[in-house]
Amino acid sequence: MTNMLHNGRLVIIAGLPESGKTTYLAALWHLITARTHTTKFTFDSLVKGEHKHLNALAERWRQGHVQIHTETAANSVVDMNLLDSSGEQVRLSFPDVSGESYRDMWEARDCTTELANLLRSGRGLMLFVNTDLIQAPLLTVQLAAQAQAIGVPLPPGQSQPWNAREAPTQVQLVDLLQLCRLQPLDIDTKRVSIILSAWDKVAIELRTPQQFLRERLPLLYQYLTIGNVWDWRVFGVSAQGGDYIRDDKPPTPEELAKVEELRNLDDPVRRISVISDVDHAHDLTEPLAWLLE
Numbered sequence: 001m002t003n004m005l006h007n008g009r010l011v012i013i014a015g016l017p018e019s020g021k022t023t024y025l026a027a028l029w030h031l032i033t034a035r036t037h038t039t040k041f042t043f044d045s046l047v048k049g050e051h052k053h054l055n056a057l058a059e060r061w062r063q064g065h066v067q068i069h070t071e072t073a074a075n076s077v078v079d080m081n082l083l084d085s086s087g088e089q090v091r092l093s094f095p096d097v098s099g100e101s102y103r104d105m106w107e108a109r110d111c112t113t114e115l116a117n118l119l120r121s122g123r124g125l126m127l128f129v130n131t132d133l134i135q136a137p138l139l140t141v142q143l144a145a146q147a148q149a150i151g152v153p154l155p156p157g158q159s160q161p162w163n164a165r166e167a168p169t170q171v172q173l174v175d176l177l178q179l180c181r182l183q184p185l186d187i188d189t190k191r192v193s194i195i196l197s198a199w200d201k202v203a204i205e206l207r208t209p210q211q212f213l214r215e216r217l218p219l220l221y222q223y224l225t226i227g228n229v230w231d232w233r234v235f236g237v238s239a240q241g242g243d244y245i246r247d248d249k250p251p252t253p254e255e256l257a258k259v260e261e262l263r264n265l266d267d268p269v270r271r272i273s274v275i276s277d278v279d280h281a282h283d284l285t286e287p288l289a290w291l292l293e
């Protein structure tokens with residue numbers, strides 16, 4: 001591993017597929033390369049990944065288009081050096097933007113040596129959770145009641161085999177975090193920032209990120225609070241500021257008008273919000289600061 005440079009000041013991006021990692025990366029790339037706003041960390045150099053690819057992500061982001069899921073093995077790995085305010089280097093690593101290797105940890109109980117080594121050398125994790133795509137626990141009794149309500153009651157005695165991928169989001173995430181703490185992974189760092197992405201979708205509920213976590217992901221919240229095995233913080237992050245245009249579905253005039261509103265902001269950075277319990281800012285590098293304290 002060529003990780004000596006960062007002196008252990010390494011933050012790792014984690015999250016299941018669709019958790020908002022690519023969008024965060026796209027918005028972050030815009031923010032740190034456009035340099036129109038002061039950020040806690042500034043861009044230094046790209047260790048892995050290509051400028052061309054990242055510029056394309058940022059361009060889609062500015063245009064208001066949802067990121068494409070075409071991560072290949074090569075461009076799913078992005079690794080960059082940032083500088084803190086005293087000019088010291090910090091490494092931010094996206095070891096798997098697609099999220100498939102994190103999903104494999106849960107589903108296949110498997111982790112590549114490369115990812116394992118990286119996780120072990122990290123100072124902190126940023127774990128992404130998409131607030132708009134949370135799979136809530138669904139009890140069989142609820143399922144039966146729903147089927148009854150729409151007039152197609154389930155036949156008695158029917159069984160549904162358990163499927164790892166359909167497990168509640170919070171179950172998958174608690175397991176991911178637990179795997180980090182156990183042999184053979186057994187990572188050193190205790191720091192994790194939970195990043196609640198697509199925060200614009202739930203901001204209307206007027207909850208703080210902490211309240212959201214407690215109410216919508218109670219198992220994860222309890223694991224973090226009571227387990228006392230992690231030092232953690234939670235952030236609400238809107239990297240888009242609203243829904244973007246999907247390639248697979250033409251926008252309705254209403255949806256288009258909303259994207260137009262975002263496009264018409266004089267500065268695309270104004271689409272970004274980062275909400276902690278104390279602060280509200282446009283700085284996507286903010287959650288790093290606490291991890292590196």
Ligand SMILES: Nc1nc2c(ncn2[C@@H]2O[C@H](COP(=O)(O)OP(=O)(O)O)[C@@H](O)[C@H]2O)c(=O)[nH]1
Binds near residue numbers: 019098201238
């Ligand atoms: N409304 C909204 N949607 C978002 C935001 N960030 C991500 N999404 C959506 O969440 C989905 C998954 O995001 P993506 O970045 O591709 O996730 P990844 O698989 O972890 O890279 C996409 O449809 C995004 O448009 C946001 O800030 N606001």
Ligand SMILES: [Mg+2]
Binds near residue numbers: 018069
């Ligand atoms: Mg992606």
